[in-house]
Amino acid sequence: MVLLSLTASHRELDLDALERLSMGSASVGRTVVGTCRPVVGAVVISTCNRFELYLDVDAPLDGTTVGHATRHVAELVAGESGVTTQAAVDSFTVRTGPEVTEHLFAVAAGLDSMVVGEREIAGQVKRSLAVAREQETTSKTLELLFQTASRTSKRVGTHTELGAAGRSVVSLALDLAEGEVPRWDGARAVLIGTGSYAGASVAALRARGCADIRVYSQSGRAAQFAGSHGVDAVADLVDALADADVVVSCSGARGRGPHPGTAQPHDRPAPEASLGHVLDTAAVVRARERAADRAGDEPEPRALVVLDLALHRDVDPRVADVEGVLLYDLASLKAHAPAVARDVVGHARSIVDDAARAFEETRLGREADAAVITLLDEAEARVRTEADAAVALLAAERASAGAPGPTPDDVDDITRGIRRRIHADLHPRIVEARAAARARAKAQEAAVIEGAESITRRAEAAHRPAS
Numbered sequence: 001m002v003l004l005s006l007t008a009s010h011r012e013l014d015l016d017a018l019e020r021l022s023m024g025s026a027s028v029g030r031t032v033v034g035t036c037r038p039v040v041g042a043v044v045i046s047t048c049n050r051f052e053l054y055l056d057v058d059a060p061l062d063g064t065t066v067g068h069a070t071r072h073v074a075e076l077v078a079g080e081s082g083v084t085t086q087a088a089v090d091s092f093t094v095r096t097g098p099e100v101t102e103h104l105f106a107v108a109a110g111l112d113s114m115v116v117g118e119r120e121i122a123g124q125v126k127r128s129l130a131v132a133r134e135q136e137t138t139s140k141t142l143e144l145l146f147q148t149a150s151r152t153s154k155r156v157g158t159h160t161e162l163g164a165a166g167r168s169v170v171s172l173a174l175d176l177a178e179g180e181v182p183r184w185d186g187a188r189a190v191l192i193g194t195g196s197y198a199g200a201s202v203a204a205l206r207a208r209g210c211a212d213i214r215v216y217s218q219s220g221r222a223a224q225f226a227g228s229h230g231v232d233a234v235a236d237l238v239d240a241l242a243d244a245d246v247v248v249s250c251s252g253a254r255g256r257g258p259h260p261g262t263a264q265p266h267d268r269p270a271p272e273a274s275l276g277h278v279l280d281t282a283a284v285v286r287a288r289e290r291a292a293d294r295a296g297d298e299p300e301p302r303a304l305v306v307l308d309l310a311l312h313r314d315v316d317p318r319v320a321d322v323e324g325v326l327l328y329d330l331a332s333l334k335a336h337a338p339a340v341a342r343d344v345v346g347h348a349r350s351i352v353d354d355a356a357r358a359f360e361e362t363r364l365g366r367e368a369d370a371a372v373i374t375l376l377d378e379a380e381a382r383v384r385t386e387a388d389a390a391v392a393l394l395a396a397e398r399a400s401a402g403a404p405g406p407t408p409d410d411v412d413d414i415t416r417g418i419r420r421r422i423h424a425d426l427h428p429r430i431v432e433a434r435a436a437a438r439a440r441a442k443a444q445e446a447a448v449i450e451g452a453e454s455i456t457r458r459a460e461a462a463h464r465p466a467s
Contacts (some may be wrong), residue, residue, distance in 0.1 A: 243291070
Protein backbone atom coordinates (compact mmCIF):
# COMPACT_ATOMS: atom_id res chain seq x y z
CA MET A 1 0.00 0.00 0.00
CA VAL A 2 1.29 3.48 -0.90
CA LEU A 3 -0.17 6.81 0.21
CA LEU A 4 -0.76 9.42 -2.49
CA SER A 5 -2.28 12.87 -2.08
CA LEU A 6 -3.37 15.58 -4.48
CA THR A 7 -3.82 18.89 -2.69
CA ALA A 8 -4.82 22.42 -3.59
CA SER A 9 -5.23 25.25 -1.11
CA HIS A 10 -5.13 29.00 -0.61
CA ARG A 11 -1.32 28.76 -0.59
CA GLU A 12 -1.08 27.65 -4.22
CA LEU A 13 -4.28 29.01 -5.79
CA ASP A 14 -6.36 32.12 -5.55
CA LEU A 15 -9.77 31.46 -4.04
CA ASP A 16 -11.59 31.84 -7.38
CA ALA A 17 -9.51 29.04 -8.91
CA LEU A 18 -9.95 26.90 -5.79
CA GLU A 19 -13.71 27.45 -5.92
CA ARG A 20 -13.88 26.25 -9.52
CA LEU A 21 -11.70 23.20 -8.80
CA SER A 22 -13.73 21.97 -5.84
CA MET A 23 -17.17 22.20 -7.45
CA GLY A 24 -18.80 18.79 -7.06
CA SER A 25 -16.24 17.66 -4.47
CA ALA A 26 -18.86 15.67 -2.54
CA SER A 27 -18.76 12.74 -4.99
CA VAL A 28 -15.10 12.73 -6.05
CA GLY A 29 -13.86 10.20 -3.45
CA ARG A 30 -16.52 7.65 -4.34
CA THR A 31 -15.87 8.16 -8.06
CA VAL A 32 -12.10 7.65 -7.69
CA VAL A 33 -12.49 4.43 -5.69
CA GLY A 34 -15.19 3.14 -8.05
CA THR A 35 -13.31 3.78 -11.30
CA CYS A 36 -9.58 3.48 -10.48
CA ARG A 37 -8.89 -0.18 -9.59
CA PRO A 38 -5.56 0.28 -7.72
CA VAL A 39 -7.13 2.91 -5.43
CA VAL A 40 -8.56 1.02 -2.44
CA GLY A 41 -9.34 4.06 -0.30
CA ALA A 42 -10.01 7.79 -0.61
CA VAL A 43 -10.73 10.60 1.82
CA VAL A 44 -11.57 14.11 0.57
CA ILE A 45 -11.06 17.29 2.60
CA SER A 46 -13.02 20.20 1.14
CA THR A 47 -13.16 23.40 3.18
CA CYS A 48 -13.36 27.13 2.61
CA ASN A 49 -9.68 27.29 1.69
CA ARG A 50 -8.57 23.83 0.55
CA PHE A 51 -9.50 20.83 -1.60
CA GLU A 52 -7.43 17.72 -0.94
CA LEU A 53 -7.66 14.05 -1.90
CA TYR A 54 -5.86 11.36 0.11
CA LEU A 55 -5.58 8.00 -1.64
CA ASP A 56 -4.51 4.52 -0.54
CA VAL A 57 -3.07 2.81 -3.63
CA ASP A 58 -2.57 -0.95 -3.79
CA ALA A 59 0.16 -0.94 -6.40
CA PRO A 60 3.89 -0.28 -6.58
CA LEU A 61 4.34 3.33 -7.59
CA ASP A 62 7.15 4.84 -9.60
CA GLY A 63 7.30 8.24 -11.23
CA THR A 64 5.42 7.09 -14.33
CA THR A 65 2.68 5.39 -12.30
CA VAL A 66 2.27 8.48 -10.13
CA GLY A 67 1.90 10.55 -13.27
CA HIS A 68 -0.78 8.24 -14.67
CA ALA A 69 -2.65 8.13 -11.34
CA THR A 70 -2.52 11.92 -11.05
CA ARG A 71 -3.81 12.34 -14.58
CA HIS A 72 -6.67 9.89 -14.00
CA VAL A 73 -7.78 11.57 -10.77
CA ALA A 74 -7.46 15.00 -12.41
CA GLU A 75 -9.75 13.84 -15.23
CA LEU A 76 -12.35 12.76 -12.67
CA VAL A 77 -12.08 16.07 -10.80
CA ALA A 78 -12.37 17.93 -14.10
CA GLY A 79 -15.49 15.97 -14.96
CA GLU A 80 -17.09 16.86 -11.63
CA SER A 81 -16.00 20.51 -11.56
CA GLY A 82 -16.12 21.63 -15.17
CA VAL A 83 -12.47 22.79 -15.35
CA THR A 84 -10.18 21.31 -18.00
CA THR A 85 -8.11 18.24 -17.17
CA GLN A 86 -4.87 20.17 -17.64
CA ALA A 87 -6.09 22.92 -15.31
CA ALA A 88 -6.84 20.27 -12.67
CA VAL A 89 -3.40 18.66 -13.12
CA ASP A 90 -1.67 22.03 -12.84
CA SER A 91 -3.67 22.97 -9.74
CA PHE A 92 -2.71 20.00 -7.59
CA THR A 93 0.44 19.46 -5.56
CA VAL A 94 1.25 15.73 -5.61
CA ARG A 95 2.73 14.05 -2.53
CA THR A 96 3.61 10.45 -1.79
CA GLY A 97 4.80 8.41 1.18
CA PRO A 98 6.01 10.35 4.24
CA GLU A 99 5.21 13.71 2.63
CA VAL A 100 1.50 12.80 2.69
CA THR A 101 1.67 12.14 6.43
CA GLU A 102 3.60 15.32 7.21
CA HIS A 103 1.21 17.48 5.19
CA LEU A 104 -2.01 16.04 6.63
CA PHE A 105 -0.74 16.33 10.21
CA ALA A 106 0.21 19.99 9.57
CA VAL A 107 -3.22 20.66 8.03
CA ALA A 108 -5.07 19.07 10.96
CA ALA A 109 -3.00 21.11 13.43
CA GLY A 110 -3.93 24.38 11.68
CA LEU A 111 -0.37 25.09 10.54
CA ASP A 112 -1.36 25.25 6.88
CA SER A 113 -4.54 27.27 7.42
CA MET A 114 -5.36 30.74 6.17
CA VAL A 115 -5.61 31.72 9.84
CA VAL A 116 -2.62 29.85 11.27
CA GLY A 117 -3.58 27.86 14.34
CA GLU A 118 -7.34 27.90 13.70
CA ARG A 119 -9.05 24.98 15.41
CA GLU A 120 -12.01 24.52 13.06
CA ILE A 121 -9.89 22.50 10.62
CA ALA A 122 -9.48 19.73 13.21
CA GLY A 123 -13.22 19.09 13.15
CA GLN A 124 -13.28 19.28 9.37
CA VAL A 125 -10.57 16.61 9.12
CA LYS A 126 -12.58 14.32 11.43
CA ARG A 127 -15.76 14.94 9.43
CA SER A 128 -13.94 14.13 6.18
CA LEU A 129 -13.07 10.69 7.55
CA ALA A 130 -16.66 10.24 8.77
CA VAL A 131 -17.98 11.04 5.26
CA ALA A 132 -15.54 8.54 3.74
CA ARG A 133 -16.86 5.90 6.14
CA GLU A 134 -20.45 6.70 5.14
CA GLN A 135 -19.50 6.44 1.46
CA GLU A 136 -17.45 3.28 2.17
CA THR A 137 -14.33 4.73 0.55
CA THR A 138 -11.93 4.61 3.49
CA SER A 139 -9.26 1.93 4.16
CA LYS A 140 -7.34 0.63 7.17
CA THR A 141 -4.31 2.75 6.29
CA LEU A 142 -6.36 5.93 5.80
CA GLU A 143 -8.28 5.25 9.02
CA LEU A 144 -5.02 5.05 10.95
CA LEU A 145 -3.60 8.09 9.13
CA PHE A 146 -6.58 10.35 9.82
CA GLN A 147 -7.10 9.18 13.40
CA THR A 148 -3.43 9.85 14.14
CA ALA A 149 -3.74 13.27 12.48
CA SER A 150 -6.64 14.11 14.83
CA ARG A 151 -4.66 12.99 17.90
CA THR A 152 -1.71 15.09 16.74
CA SER A 153 -3.96 18.13 16.29
CA LYS A 154 -5.29 17.67 19.82
CA ARG A 155 -1.71 17.46 21.14
CA VAL A 156 -0.79 20.72 19.38
CA GLY A 157 -3.89 22.39 20.82
CA THR A 158 -3.06 21.18 24.33
CA HIS A 159 0.68 21.76 24.44
CA THR A 160 1.19 24.98 22.46
CA GLU A 161 -0.06 28.56 22.61
CA LEU A 162 -1.89 28.01 19.32
CA GLY A 163 -4.54 26.12 21.27
CA ALA A 164 -5.00 28.99 23.72
CA ALA A 165 -5.26 31.70 21.07
CA GLY A 166 -8.84 30.85 20.03
CA ARG A 167 -7.96 31.47 16.41
CA SER A 168 -10.54 30.67 13.74
CA VAL A 169 -11.93 31.96 10.48
CA VAL A 170 -15.14 32.87 12.32
CA SER A 171 -13.36 34.80 15.09
CA LEU A 172 -11.28 36.72 12.52
CA ALA A 173 -14.45 37.60 10.59
CA LEU A 174 -16.14 38.89 13.76
CA ASP A 175 -13.00 40.88 14.60
CA LEU A 176 -13.35 42.66 11.24
CA ALA A 177 -17.04 43.33 11.88
CA GLU A 178 -16.52 44.61 15.40
CA GLY A 179 -15.80 48.22 14.49
CA GLU A 180 -18.96 48.53 12.43
CA VAL A 181 -21.59 47.00 14.72
CA PRO A 182 -23.01 48.31 18.00
CA ARG A 183 -22.01 46.70 21.28
CA TRP A 184 -22.23 42.94 20.92
CA ASP A 185 -24.68 42.64 23.80
CA GLY A 186 -27.11 44.76 21.77
CA ALA A 187 -26.28 43.47 18.29
CA ARG A 188 -28.62 41.37 16.17
CA ALA A 189 -27.07 38.57 14.11
CA VAL A 190 -28.44 36.41 11.30
CA LEU A 191 -26.81 33.15 10.23
CA ILE A 192 -27.39 31.84 6.73
CA GLY A 193 -26.85 28.08 6.61
CA THR A 194 -26.64 25.34 9.22
CA GLY A 195 -23.29 23.72 8.38
CA SER A 196 -20.17 23.35 10.50
CA TYR A 197 -19.37 27.07 10.52
CA ALA A 198 -22.88 27.88 11.73
CA GLY A 199 -22.33 26.11 15.05
CA ALA A 200 -18.92 27.74 15.43
CA SER A 201 -20.50 31.12 14.63
CA VAL A 202 -23.13 30.73 17.35
CA ALA A 203 -20.43 29.91 19.90
CA ALA A 204 -18.23 32.82 18.79
CA LEU A 205 -21.11 35.33 18.84
CA ARG A 206 -22.20 34.26 22.31
CA ALA A 207 -18.62 34.46 23.57
CA ARG A 208 -18.69 38.15 22.58
CA GLY A 209 -22.01 38.74 24.33
CA CYS A 210 -24.40 38.59 21.37
CA ALA A 211 -27.71 37.04 22.47
CA ASP A 212 -30.03 37.92 19.54
CA ILE A 213 -29.10 35.25 16.98
CA ARG A 214 -31.38 34.03 14.20
CA VAL A 215 -30.80 31.36 11.56
CA TYR A 216 -32.10 30.97 8.00
CA SER A 217 -31.67 27.91 5.80
CA GLN A 218 -32.72 27.29 2.21
CA SER A 219 -32.71 23.57 2.91
CA GLY A 220 -35.38 23.80 5.61
CA ARG A 221 -33.08 22.80 8.47
CA ALA A 222 -33.28 26.13 10.31
CA ALA A 223 -35.85 24.96 12.88
CA GLN A 224 -33.86 21.85 13.77
CA PHE A 225 -30.62 23.84 14.08
CA ALA A 226 -32.34 26.56 16.11
CA GLY A 227 -33.77 24.00 18.52
CA SER A 228 -30.42 22.33 19.14
CA HIS A 229 -28.48 25.61 19.51
CA GLY A 230 -30.96 27.79 21.37
CA VAL A 231 -31.41 30.41 18.63
CA ASP A 232 -34.44 31.57 16.60
CA ALA A 233 -35.33 30.21 13.16
CA VAL A 234 -36.59 32.63 10.49
CA ALA A 235 -38.41 31.88 7.25
CA ASP A 236 -38.30 35.40 5.72
CA LEU A 237 -34.65 36.24 5.05
CA VAL A 238 -35.32 39.77 3.79
CA ASP A 239 -37.29 40.66 6.92
CA ALA A 240 -34.56 39.23 9.15
CA LEU A 241 -31.88 41.23 7.31
CA ALA A 242 -33.85 44.44 7.79
CA ASP A 243 -33.34 44.14 11.55
CA ALA A 244 -29.80 42.72 11.48
CA ASP A 245 -26.47 44.32 12.31
CA VAL A 246 -24.29 41.42 11.18
CA VAL A 247 -24.89 38.51 8.82
CA VAL A 248 -22.72 35.37 8.78
CA SER A 249 -23.30 33.31 5.64
CA CYS A 250 -21.81 29.84 5.61
CA SER A 251 -24.18 27.52 3.75
CA GLY A 252 -21.87 26.61 0.85
CA ALA A 253 -24.99 25.63 -1.07
CA ARG A 254 -23.56 26.73 -4.42
CA GLY A 255 -20.68 24.24 -4.08
CA ARG A 256 -22.72 21.11 -3.50
CA GLY A 257 -22.12 18.44 -6.08
CA PRO A 258 -24.68 16.86 -8.35
CA HIS A 259 -26.69 13.92 -7.16
CA PRO A 260 -24.53 10.76 -7.10
CA GLY A 261 -24.77 8.92 -10.38
CA THR A 262 -25.63 12.02 -12.43
CA ALA A 263 -23.24 12.17 -15.37
CA GLN A 264 -22.07 15.56 -16.57
CA PRO A 265 -20.32 16.42 -19.85
CA HIS A 266 -16.65 17.19 -19.34
CA ASP A 267 -16.64 20.27 -21.54
CA ARG A 268 -18.96 22.46 -19.49
CA PRO A 269 -19.41 23.38 -15.83
CA ALA A 270 -21.56 21.10 -13.71
CA PRO A 271 -25.06 22.46 -12.91
CA GLU A 272 -24.13 23.57 -9.42
CA ALA A 273 -21.74 26.11 -10.88
CA SER A 274 -24.70 28.06 -12.21
CA LEU A 275 -26.77 28.08 -9.02
CA GLY A 276 -27.77 31.54 -7.88
CA HIS A 277 -26.27 33.15 -4.81
CA VAL A 278 -27.94 32.39 -1.50
CA LEU A 279 -27.96 36.13 -0.77
CA ASP A 280 -28.33 38.31 -3.85
CA THR A 281 -28.24 42.06 -4.31
CA ALA A 282 -32.00 42.43 -4.78
CA ALA A 283 -32.70 40.82 -1.39
CA VAL A 284 -30.23 43.11 0.35
CA VAL A 285 -31.66 46.21 -1.36
CA ARG A 286 -35.18 45.27 -0.24
CA ALA A 287 -33.91 44.65 3.28
CA ARG A 288 -32.20 48.05 3.41
CA GLU A 289 -35.40 49.71 2.20
CA ARG A 290 -37.37 48.05 5.00
CA ALA A 291 -34.69 49.04 7.49
CA ALA A 292 -34.98 52.67 6.33
CA ASP A 293 -38.77 52.58 6.73
CA ARG A 294 -38.42 51.19 10.26
CA ALA A 295 -35.79 53.80 11.13
CA GLY A 296 -38.41 56.51 10.66
CA ASP A 297 -36.99 59.95 11.38
CA GLU A 298 -33.46 58.66 11.95
CA PRO A 299 -31.10 59.96 9.26
CA GLU A 300 -30.22 56.46 8.05
CA PRO A 301 -30.47 52.87 9.26
CA ARG A 302 -27.55 51.24 10.99
CA ALA A 303 -24.86 49.70 8.79
CA LEU A 304 -25.16 46.02 7.84
CA VAL A 305 -22.00 43.92 7.95
CA VAL A 306 -22.11 40.76 5.81
CA LEU A 307 -19.50 38.03 6.39
CA ASP A 308 -19.37 35.48 3.56
CA LEU A 309 -17.44 32.44 4.87
CA ALA A 310 -18.36 30.07 2.02
CA LEU A 311 -15.70 29.17 -0.53
CA HIS A 312 -18.36 29.02 -3.23
CA ARG A 313 -19.62 32.50 -2.36
CA ASP A 314 -23.04 32.47 -0.76
CA VAL A 315 -23.22 36.23 -1.27
CA ASP A 316 -23.28 38.07 -4.58
CA PRO A 317 -20.11 40.27 -4.62
CA ARG A 318 -22.24 43.18 -5.88
CA VAL A 319 -23.84 43.35 -2.43
CA ALA A 320 -20.78 45.41 -1.49
CA ASP A 321 -22.10 48.20 -3.75
CA VAL A 322 -25.33 48.58 -1.77
CA GLU A 323 -25.28 51.73 0.35
CA GLY A 324 -24.76 51.07 4.05
CA VAL A 325 -23.52 47.48 3.53
CA LEU A 326 -20.00 46.21 4.23
CA LEU A 327 -19.10 42.84 2.73
CA TYR A 328 -16.14 40.73 3.89
CA ASP A 329 -15.43 37.48 2.05
CA LEU A 330 -12.66 34.90 2.37
CA ALA A 331 -10.28 36.99 0.28
CA SER A 332 -10.76 39.86 2.75
CA LEU A 333 -10.08 37.52 5.68
CA LYS A 334 -6.94 36.17 4.05
CA ALA A 335 -5.63 39.71 3.64
CA HIS A 336 -6.26 40.45 7.33
CA ALA A 337 -5.07 37.12 8.79
CA PRO A 338 -2.75 37.88 11.74
CA ALA A 339 0.81 36.60 11.94
CA VAL A 340 1.83 34.06 14.58
CA ALA A 341 5.02 34.20 16.61
CA ARG A 342 7.75 32.08 15.05
CA ASP A 343 8.57 30.20 18.25
CA VAL A 344 4.91 29.19 18.71
CA VAL A 345 4.73 27.83 15.17
CA GLY A 346 8.10 26.12 15.67
CA HIS A 347 6.85 24.36 18.80
CA ALA A 348 3.72 23.15 17.00
CA ARG A 349 5.77 22.09 13.99
CA SER A 350 8.09 19.98 16.15
CA ILE A 351 5.06 18.10 17.58
CA VAL A 352 3.77 17.49 14.06
CA ASP A 353 7.16 16.32 12.77
CA ASP A 354 7.63 13.92 15.68
CA ALA A 355 4.17 12.45 15.16
CA ALA A 356 4.76 12.06 11.41
CA ARG A 357 8.07 10.25 12.00
CA ALA A 358 6.45 7.95 14.56
CA PHE A 359 3.61 7.15 12.16
CA GLU A 360 6.03 6.34 9.34
CA GLU A 361 8.12 4.12 11.63
CA THR A 362 4.98 2.25 12.62
CA ARG A 363 3.95 1.88 9.00
CA LEU A 364 7.39 0.70 7.93
CA GLY A 365 7.40 -1.61 10.93
CA ARG A 366 4.28 -3.27 9.57
CA GLU A 367 6.13 -3.89 6.30
CA ALA A 368 8.96 -5.47 8.30
CA ASP A 369 6.53 -7.49 10.39
CA ALA A 370 5.24 -9.19 7.25
CA ALA A 371 8.77 -10.42 6.49
CA VAL A 372 9.23 -11.61 10.09
CA ILE A 373 5.92 -13.48 10.03
CA THR A 374 7.08 -15.32 6.91
CA LEU A 375 10.26 -16.42 8.71
CA LEU A 376 8.31 -17.51 11.79
CA ASP A 377 5.92 -19.53 9.63
CA GLU A 378 8.87 -21.27 7.98
CA ALA A 379 10.46 -21.90 11.38
CA GLU A 380 7.24 -23.42 12.75
CA ALA A 381 7.06 -25.77 9.77
CA ARG A 382 10.62 -26.91 10.58
CA VAL A 383 9.66 -27.43 14.23
CA ARG A 384 6.77 -29.68 13.24
CA THR A 385 8.89 -31.68 10.81
CA GLU A 386 11.78 -32.21 13.24
CA ALA A 387 9.45 -32.93 16.18
CA ASP A 388 7.55 -35.57 14.18
CA ALA A 389 10.84 -37.22 13.23
CA ALA A 390 12.15 -37.13 16.82
CA VAL A 391 8.91 -38.55 18.26
CA ALA A 392 8.89 -41.34 15.64
CA LEU A 393 12.51 -42.23 16.50
CA LEU A 394 11.72 -42.30 20.24
CA ALA A 395 8.67 -44.51 19.61
CA ALA A 396 10.77 -46.97 17.60
CA GLU A 397 13.46 -47.11 20.29
CA ARG A 398 10.89 -47.76 23.04
CA ALA A 399 9.06 -50.36 20.95
CA SER A 400 12.27 -52.30 20.40
CA ALA A 401 12.83 -52.28 24.17
CA GLY A 402 9.26 -53.39 24.84
CA ALA A 403 8.45 -50.08 26.56
CA PRO A 404 5.29 -47.98 26.08
CA GLY A 405 5.34 -45.29 23.34
CA PRO A 406 5.96 -41.55 23.97
CA THR A 407 3.41 -39.80 26.22
CA PRO A 408 1.89 -36.37 25.45
CA ASP A 409 4.34 -34.87 27.97
CA ASP A 410 7.22 -36.49 26.08
CA VAL A 411 5.97 -35.00 22.81
CA ASP A 412 5.62 -31.53 24.41
CA ASP A 413 9.16 -31.71 25.84
CA ILE A 414 10.63 -32.74 22.50
CA THR A 415 8.71 -30.02 20.59
CA ARG A 416 9.64 -27.32 23.12
CA GLY A 417 13.35 -28.14 22.91
CA ILE A 418 13.37 -28.14 19.13
CA ARG A 419 11.42 -24.85 18.97
CA ARG A 420 13.85 -23.18 21.42
CA ARG A 421 16.86 -24.25 19.32
CA ILE A 422 15.34 -23.20 15.98
CA HIS A 423 14.16 -19.81 17.32
CA ALA A 424 17.62 -19.13 18.79
CA ASP A 425 19.14 -19.80 15.37
CA LEU A 426 16.38 -17.67 13.78
CA HIS A 427 16.98 -14.48 15.79
CA PRO A 428 19.82 -13.09 13.63
CA ARG A 429 17.76 -13.77 10.50
CA ILE A 430 14.75 -11.90 12.01
CA VAL A 431 16.91 -8.86 12.76
CA GLU A 432 18.34 -9.00 9.23
CA ALA A 433 14.93 -9.46 7.59
CA ARG A 434 13.40 -6.58 9.56
CA ALA A 435 16.24 -4.23 8.58
CA ALA A 436 16.06 -5.32 4.94
CA ALA A 437 12.28 -4.83 4.79
CA ARG A 438 12.57 -1.33 6.27
CA ALA A 439 15.35 -0.43 3.86
CA ARG A 440 13.32 -1.76 0.94
CA ALA A 441 10.25 0.22 1.93
CA LYS A 442 12.27 3.41 2.38
CA ALA A 443 14.00 2.92 -0.97
CA GLN A 444 10.67 2.36 -2.72
CA GLU A 445 9.20 5.50 -1.17
CA ALA A 446 12.31 7.50 -2.05
CA ALA A 447 11.95 6.39 -5.66
CA VAL A 448 8.29 7.36 -5.69
CA ILE A 449 9.04 10.78 -4.20
CA GLU A 450 11.82 11.39 -6.73
CA GLY A 451 9.45 10.40 -9.54
CA ALA A 452 6.75 12.74 -8.25
CA GLU A 453 9.26 15.57 -7.90
CA SER A 454 10.48 15.03 -11.45
CA ILE A 455 6.88 15.31 -12.69
CA THR A 456 6.56 18.60 -10.79
CA ARG A 457 9.84 19.89 -12.25
CA ARG A 458 8.75 19.01 -15.80
CA ALA A 459 5.37 20.69 -15.28
CA GLU A 460 7.03 23.84 -13.94
CA ALA A 461 9.49 23.86 -16.86
CA ALA A 462 6.63 23.49 -19.37
CA HIS A 463 4.86 26.55 -17.91
CA ARG A 464 7.98 28.68 -17.53
CA PRO A 465 8.08 31.49 -20.12
CA ALA A 466 10.92 31.22 -22.61
CA SER A 467 13.74 33.68 -21.96
